[in-house]
Amino acid sequence: MATDVELRDIRQFTDNLLAWVRGKGKIVIVVHDNPDPDCLASAMALRHLFVMKLNKETVITFSGMIGRSENLAMAKELQIPLTPLGITDLSDFQVVCMLDTQPGTGNNSLPPGTRVDVVIDHHPLREATRQCRWVDVREEYGVTATILYEYLQVQDVPIGTKLATALFYAIKSETQDLGRDTNLPDREAYHRLFPLTNKRLLNSITHPKQPFEYFVTVSRALANTSIYGNVLVSRLGAVAFPELVAEMADFLLRLEDIEMVLTMGMYNNDMIISMRSNRHDMNAGDVLRQLVTGVGAAGGHGMMAGGKVEIASPTPADVEEMENLMTERFLAELGAASLPVRHLIA
Template structure:
């Protein structure tokens, strides 16, 4: 981050007495850590009051453990008076992406993200969108360094874990900036806490979902698809997709499930060419919202009384065409 960028960031909120920081819906570790880092930056450099709020559910056991370790830094958006904030910042997401609580027409002061650029982001007063980095936590780590602020152990652990999860330990979609931030943060990490977060205990329903995912999984050449049905929390599709991607010979995984009258989909790939975000866009098209980047993506489609299984079938046909797998390919059961 250049000195000019840092100065510009400060200028867009200099007249505000407090700032609301929003990560994407159902925030993951990268989004949580990025929000915390921006809050720390604005508080220490401009003495601004900040609040971090989120929409959705934090359902994954590891994410719950991280939030607990960080002393519950986020609050539900329903508990916040939006009108009382003269400035809003969003991290790990952008206006118009469909995965945040910001209306498309709303004015946003700050956007910091690593996903592909959205046209609506141009309306923000300050936008730093870098698709060449693997995690928004990397960008915020650079901000702290530029401001001369050393993260404490909690924040360093969160940022490190955000980079680690989004880049799979620097193995996917990571660039030089991610590696530099990773190395900078590693000595500051609370390793005991990190182990507890990564090995967080899961409820019995997790194993029921795992069983259902395996039983429903179908193989189309190098693609694995699983329809989970109704889900207790929306990021279960992503959690199960991460598991299925470990299958030997698998290059692509698509998991789908229903949450609150929406069909949720998660995509993962091992393909060196990436393209998960493009696949998500192709599948969802104008039916809902989708986004992501090279190795992971997601989306959701409002059901509006439609049969989720029939919609899933149509989406899978689109995925087969996009991945150049013959649509007549007969699916094989995984188990």
């Protein structure tokens, strides 16, 4: 856990936050588009905190879709109540919270100009976030869920089996079993939560059946992968759901000798981009932000990053042009542009 001084600071922050929220009306939590385990578990935890300490219910809302099988299984098995942002009138809520995302990051569909009161995240602090009333952004943490776990601990809020399973799985999946971007609080939360989890639910979430589209995308990824030394680029074409792009990046990083992976896939009019790394001397978020400069938005941290480039009414030529631009910038950034190319499938 955090140090005694840090715990006192967390206790003071959460005491003040709860006192402020107590005097307000309805609460809404906005998570990023196509939510992943970290934002889902974090939303569950903050909702639980408000129920237990204030007896106030909270609406959890998101845009996009949940496509990845593990994330679908998590939402279903843990019975996480989710409401589409498109049918949510944010003006009805007196407290607006954002978890695992921030205003203006490009990975959420919060309407521009919407008042945001609470931001809790582990990604780099954005300038727009500084205007919010309650901000807890810890870039040194690997998982937002760990921050919410600490809230529950300092406020002496009991953690039930389903919430423990959600928080544990968020840390497990986001850090790949503590293998990337973790600190001591993440590791301690992981080990303390595991005994509280429902192992049957955890197995159902971790090992779900995969849809047909998953294997189609795996085949396409293997057929359209180029390797430049220890750098890999894969062009996925059209994907059935956005999370497949990140899933393929995780999958391809497992190839021996590969240190950096860039995957690109089209979903509707957006090119979804994911980057994965096992290098500690480079920040994947910084690299991807350089790649999309002038054409899109991106975010991330040490070993993982994601971004999006909108291509209005894309033709195959438009998509190929953007793929080429991203590839050229990626290879140039890593000094791999002059290396010979290899392919997984000839």
